[in-house]
Amino acid sequence: MNLVINNRRETVPDDIRTIKDLLDFKKFSFPRIIVRINGKLIRKPAYPETVIRENDRIEAIHMISGG
Amino acid sequence: MKQINYICFIMKFEEIKSVLSECSVGIAGAGGLGSNCAAALVRIGLGHLVIVDFDRIEESNLNRQYYFRDQIGQPKVVALKDNLLRINPFLDLTISQEVLIPGNIPDFFEDVDLLIEAFDKADQKAMLIETALAVWPDRPVISGSGLAGYGDFASLQIVRSGSLYICGDQTHETGDETPPIAPRVGIVSHMQANLALELLLNLNSPVSSESFIS
Numbered sequence: 394m395n396l397v398i399n400n401r402r403e404t405v406p407d408d409i410r411t412i413k414d415l416l417d418f419k420k421f422s423f424p425r426i427i428v429r430i431n432g433k434l435i436r437k438p439a440y441p442e443t444v445i446r447e448n449d450r451i452e453a454i455h456m457i458s459g460g
Numbered sequence: 461m462k463q464i465n466y467i468c469f470i471m472k473f474e475e476i477k478s479v480l481s482e483c484s485v486g487i488a489g490a491g492g493l494g495s496n497c498a499a500a501l502v503r504i505g506l507g508h509l510v511i512v513d514f515d516r517i518e519e520s521n522l523n524r525q526y527y528f529r530d531q532i533g534q535p536k537v538v539a540l541k542d543n544l545l546r547i548n549p550f551l552d553l554t555i556s557q558e559v560l561i562p563g564n565i566p567d568f569f570e571d572v573d574l575l576i577e578a579f580d581k582a583d584q585k586a587m588l589i590e591t592a593l594a595v596w597p598d599r600p601v602i603s604g605s606g607l608a609g610y611g612d613f614a615s616l617q618i619v620r621s622g623s624l625y626i627c628g629d630q631t632h633e634t635g636d637e638t639p640p641i642a643p644r645v646g647i648v649s650h651m652q653a654n655l656a657l658e659l660l661l662n663l664n665s666p667v668s669s670e671s672f673i674s
Contacts, residue, residue: 425582427589432622434593452621456585457606459634460493460578460645 397450413440416453427454471661477505483660484508486572488560488588490536491515492645493604493652494578495526495543500653502544508552509544512568513537514559524642560584562591574659576652577603580634589624598623600659606630607648608638616647618655627651 395404398419409415412428412435428435429452435443445451485506487494490513498511513536517527521536531539537555544551556568565588569575575592579585585603592601606628607616615629628648634640 425586427586427593427621427624429621434590434597436590436594454621454624454626455630456582456589456603457608457628457630457633458580458582458585459606459608459632459640460489460491460580460585460604 394445394447396445396448399452399454410444411441412443412445412451415445415451416440419453421453421455425456427456428452473504476657476661479661480505480657481507484510484572485574485576485656485660486510486569487512487576487578488565488569489513489578489580489584490525490540491521491578491580492524492640492642493607493649494576495536495540496524496646496649497576497578497653497656498540498544499526499547500650501656502547502551504657505548506551508572510554510556510569510572511537511540512556512558512560513540514557524640524645560588562587565591566595572599573663574600574602574656576656577601578649578652580640582633593622593624600625600656602627602652602655602659604628604648604652606632607644608632608634608640610641610644613647616644616651618651625655627655 394407405418409418431450483506485501487498490511498509515536517532517534517536517539519532521527522529526543527539535557537557541553541555544553577585577588579588585605589601589603601624603626605626609632619626632638
């Protein structure tokens with residue numbers, strides 16, 4: 394499946410169906426991330442049931458400690 | 461995420477102050493980012509400010525936070541109030557010494573025009589941003605992420621995702637070898653203040669917000 398992840402075109406294996414699958418595949422760790430699909434915010438509890446589709450634009454923003 | 465191009469607006473300081481005096485900003489966290497960002501916004505005439513932080517000042521905070529040695533042990537919001545009112549005694553300032561959680565964020569920040577995320581821990585940053593964007597999808601949230609260490613000024617940037625703006629290098633995490641210290645924390649906190657100013661003036665002027673996007 395072709396996706397745009399953080400503004401980069403990427404092809405991921407077809408068995409990746411949900412946001413949770415994608416975050417696991419990309420090894421994006423859970424507690425500190427903001428996820429949007431096509432601009433829409435996806436809240437953490439919805440990651441396992443949120444299905445991603447061909448050409449979706451996904452933003453996974455990793456927050457960094459320090460302040 | 462989009463990279464932001466700065467546009468330098470030309471406006472007299474009296475005009476800036478006049479617009480800002482009607483504006484309200486919320487700051488979540490009164491550490492290195494929040495305390496310095498607050499001071500910058502108050503110096504240029506922000507009228508209304510809401511600051512929430514649960515913590516007390518420790519000696520180790522003095523390497524970057526807008527506090528003084530004789531304030532060690534005080535709640536940060538109490539000391540910051542004292543310091544900010546010394547800059548502008550007419551500031552309308554609301555402080556709360558509370559732990560922010562998804563359940564109370566909507567109440568504390570209901571009436572602000574934009575929100576500054578100024579936490580230390582990454583999971584807290586994510587929690588605040590996620591909550592704020594869910595409650596107020598169109599209200600700007602200005603976050604700081606990646607400010608530890610020193611040098612490497614050119615890596616500090618602002619990226620935008622909808623109404624979320626993230627200031628910092630998005631790379632350097634706080635650690636023993638990369639402490640958060642005044643110069644770089646100060647730059648990022650002032651990037652937040654500068655962007656807040658830009659957005660507030662823009663919200664209150666006919667210039668299209670599209671002009672922020674490269």
